[in-house]
Amino acid sequence: MTALLETRGLKAFYGDFQALFGVDISVAEGETIAIIGANGAGKTTLMRAISGVLASDPDAILCRGEPIGALAAPDVLASGIAMVPEGRRLFPSLTVEENLLIGAYSRKVGPTWTLESVYELFPVLRERRSNPATALSGGQQQMVAIGRALLSNPDLLLCDEISLGLAPVVVRDIYAAFPRIRASGASIVIVEQDIGQALKVASRVYCMMEGRITLCGRSSELNRDQIHAAYFGAERHGLH
Amino acid sequence: MGFIDTIVQGVLLGGLYALFAAGLSLVFGIMRLVNLAHGDLIVLAAFLLLVLVTGLGVHPFLAAVVAAPLMFGAGWSLQYVLLNRTLGKDVLPPLLVTFGLSIVIQNSLLEGFSADSRRISAGVLETASIGFGPVTVGFMPLMGFLSAVAVIVGLNLLIYRSAIGRAFRATSDDTVTAGLMGIRPQRIFAMATGIAMVVVTIAALYLGTRANFDPTAGPARLIYAFEAVIIGGLGSLWGTLAGGVILGVAQSLGAAVNPEWQILAGHLAFLAVLLIKPRGLFPRAVD
Ligand SMILES: Nc1ncnc2c1ncn2[C@@H]1O[C@H](COP(=O)(O)OP(=O)(O)O)[C@@H](O)[C@H]1O
Ligand SMILES: [Mg+2]
Numbered sequence: 001m002t003a004l005l006e007t008r009g010l011k012a013f014y015g016d017f018q019a020l021f022g023v024d025i026s027v028a029e030g031e032t033i034a035i036i037g038a039n040g041a042g043k044t045t046l047m048r049a050i051s052g053v054l055a056s057d058p059d060a061i062l063c064r065g066e067p068i069g070a071l072a073a074p075d076v077l078a079s080g081i082a083m084v085p086e087g088r089r090l091f092p093s094l095t096v097e098e099n100l101l102i103g104a105y106s107r108k109v110g111p112t113w114t115l116e117s118v119y120e121l122f123p124v125l126r127e128r129r130s131n132p133a134t135a136l137s138g139g140q141q142q143m144v145a146i147g148r149a150l151l152s153n154p155d156l157l158l159c160d161e162i163s164l165g166l167a168p169v170v171v172r173d174i175y176a177a178f179p180r181i182r183a184s185g186a187s188i189v190i191v192e193q194d195i196g197q198a199l200k201v202a203s204r205v206y207c208m209m210e211g212r213i214t215l216c217g218r219s220s221e222l223n224r225d226q227i228h229a230a231y232f233g234a235e236r237h238g239l240h
Numbered sequence: 241m242g243f244i245d246t247i248v249q250g251v252l253l254g255g256l257y258a259l260f261a262a263g264l265s266l267v268f269g270i271m272r273l274v275n276l277a278h279g280d281l282i283v284l285a286a287f288l289l290l291v292l293v294t295g296l297g298v299h300p301f302l303a304a305v306v307a308a309p310l311m312f313g314a315g316w317s318l319q320y321v322l323l324n325r326t327l328g329k330d331v332l333p334p335l336l337v338t339f340g341l342s343i344v345i346q347n348s349l350l351e352g353f354s355a356d357s358r359r360i361s362a363g364v365l366e367t368a369s370i371g372f373g374p375v376t377v378g379f380m381p382l383m384g385f386l387s388a389v390a391v392i393v394g395l396n397l398l399i400y401r402s403a404i405g406r407a408f409r410a411t412s413d414d415t416v417t418a419g420l421m422g423i424r425p426q427r428i429f430a431m432a433t434g435i436a437m438v439v440v441t442i443a444a445l446y447l448g449t450r451a452n453f454d455p456t457a458g459p460a461r462l463i464y465a466f467e468a469v470i471i472g473g474l475g476s477l478w479g480t481l482a483g484g485v486i487l488g489v490a491q492s493l494g495a496a497v498n499p500e501w502q503i504l505a506g507h508l509a510f511l512a513v514l515l516i517k518p519r520g521l522f523p524r525a526v527d
Contacts, residue, residue, distance in 0.1 A: 051420055073419035082420075089417040093409040102410050105403065106422025152422065 002065040004029045004187050005050070005081070005156055010060040010069075012042075012049045012211075019045040021211045027156060032178075032188040034202035034219070036195055038231060041208040043191045044086050047160045051083040052076035063156075074106060082154035086161050086191075088145040090133040097129040099144050103151030111153075112184045118147035121177050139170035146174070150181065157181065160191045175201060195227060207231055245375050246496045247489055252377060254468075254488025255385030256450065258481040259443035260461050261468035262391050263436030265480045268469070269524075270412045270432045271327060276338040279462030280345040281437065285311055285444035286453050287349055290360050300360050304445045308438045315437030320430040327429070342458065349455035360448035384446035388484065391439055392477045398435070399477075408432060467510040473520030482521060486513065 003026040012020035019042050027033055037043050048054045050061055052073035061069040063079050071079070082103070090099050100118060119126040122143040128136060133144055142162050149157055163171040171194070178201055182188065192198040198205060199219045207215035207230035215222070215230030264278045275281075285307060292303035322341075326333040368379035399405040407428055411418040415425040447453060447461065464487060471486055472479025487506045494505020513521065 053416060053420065072424075073416075074422045074424050077420065077422045085417060085420060089414060089420075091410045091413040091417070093413050094406060098406050098409075101403070102406055102418075102421045102423075105407055148421070 003027060003062070004031075004064060005189075006062045006065075007046075007050065008060055008062065010046070010049060010056060012045050012054050012056060014045075019211050020049065023208075023211070023213055025206055025213065025216075027187050027189060029155075030182070030185065030187055031204070032182060032190065032202045033204045033206065034190045034192055034198035035206045035208060036192055036198050036227075036231065037208035038193070040210075042211040043208055044160055045211075046208070047083060047086070047158050047189075047191060050076070051081060051158060077106060077152055077154075080155035081158065082149040082152045082156070083158040084142075084145045084149045084160060084162060086164070088141050090141055090144055090148075092132065092134045094133060095130050096125055096133050096136065096144055099133045100125070100147050100151055103148035106152070113150040113153050115151070118150055121150075121180060122147060137170075139166050139174060142166065142170075142174055143177075146177070146181075150184075150186075154186055156187045156189065158189045158191075161193065162190075163192065163194050163197060171197065195231070209233060242496070246492050248375050248377060249381070250489030250492025251485050252381040252385045252488070253492060254485030255381075255388035255481075256443070256446050256484070257464045257468045257487050258388040258484030259384065259391060259439065259446060261465040261472075261480045261484055262388070262395060262477060263439040263443070264462075264465045265469045265472075265475070265477060266395060266439070267432055267436045269475045270408050271429050272331075272412075273323065273327060273334050273429075274331075274338070275323075276335060276462065277342040277345060277458070278338075278440070278465060279460065280342045280349075280458030281315075282440050282444050282447060282461050283453055283455065283458040284345050284349065285437070285441045286360065286448040287353055287358075287455075289441075289444055289448055290358055293360055300362050300445055300449055304441055307444075308441045311437040311441045312434040315440075316430045316434035319433035320426060323433065324426050324429055346455050346458065353455060355454055355456070357452040357454040358448075359452050360445075362449040366449065380446065380449055384450070387442055387446065388481060391442060392481050395435075395439075395477050404428075404431065464506070467506065470520055471510060471513045473517075473523035475524035476520075476522040479520060479522035 006026040007023050009022040009024065010020055011018065011022060023046055035043050049056045052071050052075065056069040058067040058070040063081065068076055068079055091102065094102065100115060124140055125143055125147060128140065133141060162174060175197065190198060190202055202219055205217060205219050205222060206213050207227060209230065215226060260282060264275060267273050267275055288307050289300055289303045292298060292306055293300055323334065326337045362380055365379050369376050370379060370382060399408055407423045410421065411423055411425045411428045418425055468483035468487055469480050472483030486509055490509030491502045491506040495502035
């Protein structure tokens with residue numbers, strides 16, 4: 001069975017600086033995976049490469065076996081991959097509802113995710129639909145960012161650090177929406193620094209360090225020491 | 241009475257300046273591109289109208305309907321093929337390229353039409369006027385002003401009430417994230433310039449029927465357009481209309497005192513507004 005998404009030896013550069021050194025991950029249909037790693041490990045770079053913001057080799061990224069590495073961001077979206085970018089990146093000139101609708105700009109508002117079903121998922125957004133997006137709290141803004149991505153009715157949802165800077169109770173509220181997102185049939189990639197959260201939602205976990213995958217396994221089978229070693233590096237781990 | 245008349249004529253003139261400025265304002269608002277060839281594009285459109293009016297023997301209003309889609313196409317292509325390549329962190333390339341474009345347009349027009357000054361005849365409408373109590377306003381100046389209001393209402397509806405307008409604003413906020421939403425900024429920019437050229441065509445209609453123009457008339461129109469945009473505050477279309485009106489009234493008052501002071505009075509009003517409100521009268525809240 002071909003994976004929904006697969007990267008093969010994916011490299012990424014910022015000018016002369018190499019940020020990814022041959023990353024291999026795969027996501028099956030309907031699967032939720034997590035990518036964890038310390039600050040600067042290359043998680044966001046990986047998301048940007050997949051979503052077409054950063055250019056990569058055509059064959060380094062495959063969607064259902066088709067090479068999509070060379071596609072621009074709008075074409076990657078058209079193939080069914082939507083992104084909730086790090087830092088939310090809402091459009092400040094747009095209201096909450098307009099931000100959501102922008103998500104449906106190119107893909108038809110689909111059978112699953114409509115403005116209505118996003119408001120059912122995050123009822124607070126309906127109350128604040130006419131507010132400027134930037135007037136919302138951090139958690140509400142994150143809901144807008146997720147809803148906006150859902151409105152493209154993606155097959156794969158990439159979520160880059162959605163818990164960043166949010167209070168634990170708010171994070172819990174947002175993650176409470178994930179079972180319903182999964183039930184819609186979408187596969188999900190969660191990028192997290194919060195390892196506990198990642199292990200809870202994802203069935204498989206990849207750990208990144210310095211632009212490489214250092215560990216990969218089922219959430220249920222990984223133990224703390226393994227993760228610790230992959231996250232911080234073996235030398236540091238040796239000190240414990 | 242003379243005073244009221246002067247004000248009214250100034251307001252109507254201001255409508256024309258707002259028409260000069262609206263396209264500039266739209267393009268700047270969406271892509272932060274200052275198009276130094278804007279005035280020359282207005283003059284180019286006026287020559288296109290002239291050709292259509294004399295060639296097909298149609299009324300200028302009908303000629304404008306024919307010219308508008310042509311100008312849209314020209315603007316779309318100009319942006320997509322040339323100007324998009326100049327956009328980036330550096331502000332200099334778009335200035336240099338549009339300055340060059342300005343020279344190219346002027347010289348092409350000189351080559352094709354000579355330096356003679358021209359005028360587009362609107363027939364009987366040219367002298368038609370309507371009386372409002374003590375003041376009498378010309379039909380064409382009144383239409384020019386109403387067109388300016390209509391253009392600004394239309395652009396505001398487009399920007400704030402339509403899907404393409406949402407995409408305009410989103411792209412203006414953040415092109416990278418707009419791309420993630422399936423928006424192609426290059427096409428959005430092309431669309432914006434295309435729409436600006438439709439406004440330019442309307443501006444050209446009233447420029448060409450109101451006064452004489454020649455191939456080198458563009459830069460002066462650009463200056464008025466700039467002043468209207470800056471007085472109104474960058475990014476606000478209603479501000480641009482207000483800016484145009486302030487400029488028009490100032491010129492009209494100046495001319496009433498001494499005809500030689502018309503242009504100077506407009507520039508002085510511009511400077512006065514800048515001294516009091518450096519960001520213009522209605523600056524946009526963001527940036
Ligand atoms: N725009 C950029 N230009 C240059 N280097 C960058 C840029 N963005 C990230 N980097 C570098 O790439 C590496 C990976 O960064 P990033 O992917 O943001 O990590 P993470 O998301 O895991 O924190 C870091 O060393 C970072 O400094
Ligand atoms: Mg990151």
